[in-house]
Ligand SMILES: *[C@@H]1O[C@H](CO)[C@@H](O)[C@H](O)[C@H]1NC(C)=O
Ligand SMILES: *[C@@H]1O[C@H](CO)[C@@H](O)[C@H](O)[C@H]1NC(C)=O
Ligand SMILES: *[C@@H]1O[C@H](CO)[C@@H](O)[C@H](O)[C@H]1NC(C)=O
Ligand SMILES: *[C@@H]1O[C@H](CO)[C@@H](O)[C@H](O)[C@H]1NC(C)=O
Ligand SMILES: *[C@@H]1O[C@H](CO)[C@@H](O)[C@H](O)[C@H]1NC(C)=O
């Protein structure tokens with residue numbers, strides 16, 4: 001039987017060609033690189049005929065263990081092996097997603113951190129959809145992925161809040177957000193201290209590295225302390241150093257390491273805003289960006305930590321992005337806020353139609369999110385607010401100088 005599955009090629013904020021220049025000053029550069037990338041990823045939802053589409057895995061018998069590379073680029077795999085100081089000859093294996101044993105084998109390598117995933121579509125097909133092929137369309141699956149991320153985020157929000165509170169006490173003692181000016185100050189401060197991670201080499205400092213693939217995090221340090229599930233592997237073009245960019249979910253670590261992209265920083269900013277006593281929610285855009293909203297001046301307003309942008313909801317449309325689904329997640333409920341960020345309803349409707357995404361599909365996911373939000377999240381919500389004592393001294397100018 002020929003099974004058909006729709007596989008999406010977009011995974012938020014992770015991937016080969018990174019979004020560039022998260023800054024208003026360099027919007028042009030962002031636009032160019034971002035749009036170039038979009039051009040390739042918006043069409044990435046495609047139909048796989050499960051019976052014919054084998055995945056290519058390259059295998060190198062290395063010491064202490066074999067290393068596997070999901071993708072067919074042997075040159076790239078060899079560069080990784082060289083950078084990692086591994087030797088071994090490369091052989092090619094074909095794995096068929098229809099064969100259970102093949103899926104299990106690949107999933108086992110992935111779980112053990114031995115599989116480097118360069119071809120993410122193949123990964124979704126072979127590893128993630130192990131038992132059941134998806135019946136959802138790509139955009140629907142993306143939104144559900146966002147809802148799941150939001151749920152995970154809120155589950156650890158209490159400890160993240162404590163970390164954010166400590167961070168504020170050390171780095172911005174006495175700062176209180178009382179008006180837009182003080183909120184903008186916190187944003188500027190954050191952007192200054194938390195540069196958007198692109199591909200800078202941690203060894204020689206050079207920009208420009210080659211993306212090899214992603215691996216599952218397996219070490220205690222990465223899994224338990226940093227709450228990371230994946231790391232990106234890159235090879236520096238200048239010095240050959242192997243860069244491991246761990247996608248940390250632990251706000252304490254992100255605030256300490258100051259390395260992240262919109263995924264890490266939106267989560268950190270969500271916690272920082274809550275720690276400042278502002279109700280906050282996490283905003284997910286299916287066109288590969290995430291940010292925050294805070295409840296301020298009696299309404300939810302846009303706040304993007306990567307851009308230091310406050311109440312500039314037209315920002316993304318002004319970049320030329322064609323967003324069609326933007327959802328804001330509170331701990332216990334979710335709201336479709338697309339029209340706020342992409343104000344052209346005709347365009348939104350068209351894109352949704354092109355993607356076969358109906359309003360009822362969206363509503364179902366939002367309702368599920370609410371239904372899934374357990375008592376824990378409700379309890380969290382009230383306890384967190386109760387735990388927020390007013391911060392010490394009032395916010396005062398002049399504010400500390402930025403570097
Ligand atoms: C393999 O990867 C390298 C480095 O990213 C790239 O330059 C090259 O074009 C790739 N080769 C193929 C056949 O895709
Ligand atoms: C896919 O892999 C299976 C199992 O290794 C093999 O029998 C089959 O010939 C492969 N199909 C293609 C199109 O390469
Ligand atoms: C957005 O849509 C317009 C009109 O359909 C199109 O010209 C433009 O290329 C699209 N932009 C992106 C980034 O896909
Ligand atoms: C939407 O549905 C139509 C008709 O079933 C199909 O041809 C098309 O490929 C679908 N588009 C997407 C993006 O799933
Ligand atoms: C809700 O929970 C169910 C069961 O755990 C899960 O399958 C589903 O993906 C969740 N949906 C959302 C939107 O969180």
Ligand SMILES: [Zn+2]
Pocket residue numbers: 201202203204205206236237238239240241
């Ligand atoms: Zn280097």
